[in-house]
Amino acid sequence: MTRYGSAPHGAIAAAGLTIPGQWAEQALCTQADPDAWFPTKGQHALAKTATRICQACPVRVQCLEYALSGADTWGGIATGIWGGTTPAERDQLRQQQKAVAA
DSSP states (O other): OOOOTTOOTTOBOTTSOBOOOGGGGGOGGGGSOGGGGSOOTTOHHHHHHHHHHHHTOTTHHHHHHHIIIIITEETTEEOSOBTTBOHHHHHHHHHHHHHHHO
């Protein structure tokens, strides 16, 4: 995770999303190749490496919650590995959240 300029933790970003808090500084992904979290189609081994690192991450839950808030989208499409989940897995989680809320 990278910090967004000099904005304070918890500040509102231009897109209306909350900038990650201090939890992001503890994320294991900050110590690894960032490309692993945004594998292209067919890079299954790279995606598995990222999800394996996420499983041991102390801030996995916060990362997943942040992603589910919409931080994982680019142009309206969910992207990347966040909180140890793929875009398809997060889409399923969002559908489950909607069903519970209804």
